[in-house]
Amino acid sequence: MKTCSACFRLFSHDSGFCPVDGQRLIPVAEVAPPVHPEDRRVGATLCGGRYQIWRIVADGGMGRVYQALDLRTGRSVALKILHPEVALDEVSVERFHREFEVSASLPHEQIVDVLAFEKTEDHSFALVMEYLEGEELRTVLKRDKVLPPERLVRMLSQIALGLEEAHKRKVVHRDLKPDNIFLVGTHDGDMVKILDFGSVRDNSEGAKKLTVVGTTIGSPFYMSPEQAQGLLALDHRADVWSVAAIVFECVTGQVPFHAPTGPMILVAIMGNNPLPPSVAGKAYGAPASLDPVMEEAFMKSPEARLPSVGLLADRVGQAYGLAGSHRDWAYLPQKELAARIRAAPPSVLARQPHASASVGAVPAGASGGSSAAAVIARSPDASEAFAEDIVMGVPQRLPRWVIPAVAGAAVLLCALVALLISR
Known part of the structure; x- marks a missing residue:
């Protein structure tokens, strides 16, 4: 060395x-x-x-x-x-x-x-x-905001291959987010490495459970509704939702659900629907062909959702006009993917004009998709808005400002009490 x-x-x-x-x-x-x-x-x-x-x-x-x-x-x-x-x-x-x-x-x-x-x-x-040389997807998105279609399709196809192996063994990652997708640069494009299986749910027979029922683990921006509720019945389709949230951010430059605090984000996930990608990502040219894909991927009910990450990758690639499946695209040179996408019929990538969608909440329990938009017109990306993961039951390091703030508040409270007593 x-x-x-x-x-x-x-x-x-x-x-x-x-x-x-x-x-x-x-x-x-x-x-x-x-x-x-x-x-x-x-x-x-x-x-x-x-x-x-x-x-x-x-x-x-x-x-x-x-x-x-x-x-x-x-x-x-x-x-x-x-x-x-x-x-x-x-x-x-x-x-x-x-x-x-x-x-x-x-x-x-x-x-x-x-x-x-x-x-x-x-x-x-x-x-x-x-040891890996490269950068997390989060770093790429902070710098570039979005990914070009060919880079997205190659990355997503490799994620699907890796997760298929885990899901085959009934292991749910449960904390998929841009921070846990590592990109190693090669001459042909990124090689993906999925990181951090410390929050997994192992649904295999006899597996030891470390999470109490009702406990919520993971990053709130990428949680499925069933994960946000801490439901016992949680399987690989929770990872489908999380990967869809990553795809949404990669094409629009923003997370699909946004709120000021972690619990409010979870409420939005359970009760609202995101904007269609072609609306949220209009500035970046997100095609309308992605809208129905994200609609199916963000179904509130796991039974109605796209059943696998592999199918999600297939549908995203096909939305960009590619023929075949994620297994065909995972290791195809990025330049060749770009050429194939450019050669797609214009009708595939045509951005359809949307009817004036009302921006508001959708009743909780609705399984809907992009027909009704939720959240604000422009929600920040995850790194701008709410950087903390929600891990109830697992100690997290407190931000440095917490202890001085609490101490200062205690001093002020004591001074106020002393002032009232002196009167």
């Missing part, structure tokens, strides 16, 4: 220069590991001296991700280590361990490869995963 002396990324031995900093790469044997003033793990070796930490990759609510060198195999790996307070919670640790077990049981090219579950010397726990 080699490393960059500026950013300390790790690269294969045949690499010459760092694509980020432009520095000439140096063999790791010739460089001392870096240190970090606020994180003692950086530069240290963990898990019995096997993994040498080289840099911090990302920080999340549950843990921190590092790039490390596996000293036994000589390969670069990612270590996802729980935050200290999360590592003290038995349910959180059990979910973390289940993420390892489920991911390890689903070997598929479109699912991140999880290699080991380890206990660390600082009394936490680590998932050892394949």
Whole structure:
């Protein structure tokens, strides 16, 4: 392995220069590991001296991700280590361990490869995963707002292939969102990796259940109605809804359901219908051919919804004029997909004028689709509006402003009480 002396990324031995900093790469044997003033793990070796930490990759609510060198195999790996307070919670640790077990049981090219579950010397726990170079779909959408059709179809087709493997084993991901779709760039286009199986629902016989009935887990913007209600009867069709919400955001630049708070988002999901994509995504040229696809994907009743992510991918590709199925498009070069979409008959992609749709709520329990629009005319994307996931029963890190705000409020309250008493 080699490393960059500026950013300390790790690269294969045949690499010459760092694509980020432009520095000439140096063999790791010739460089001392870096240190970090606020994180003692950086530069240290963990898990019995096997993994040498080289840099911090990302920080999340549950843990921190590092790039490390596996000293036994000589390969670069990612270590996802729980935050200290999360590592003290038995349910959180059990979910973390289940993420390892489920991911390890689903070997598929479109699912991140999880290699080991380890206990660390600082009394936490680590998932050892394949190290990926690329970016989350969330990062792409923050930068570009929407995806071109060919990139969307290729990505969605690969997501369908990965989830088909999980759904075949009666495993529901239950937390699909742009943050958990990782895109590895290649010459032909993105290679998708589905991340984070820590919130799965395992419907296989005898599977251990970690979620109490009525508990809601996941990101509210992408939850199905049955998931929003915490219903016991939840299957792979909840993932169909979540993937449809991702597709909607990829073509319109906004989430299908929006409200100021998590609970209000869930109420909107259960009682409202989203705008048709051709209306919500008018500025980006979203075709009207997508409208009936999203209508079926967003049916409130799972029985009325599109039955699989594979069929959703097929319908989206066909809405752009492609012939075949997601299995034909998943690894087709993105340029070729673009050429096929451009060659589609104009009538396929024609944007149909919509009747003046009334913007308002639809009665709860309606199974409808795009005929009646809900939410506001322009709802922000998920990153702008409400960044927190709803995970009831699993401890989350409090935002930094909470404790000072509570302390300040307590001081003001005490001062007010003292003033009233003095009178």
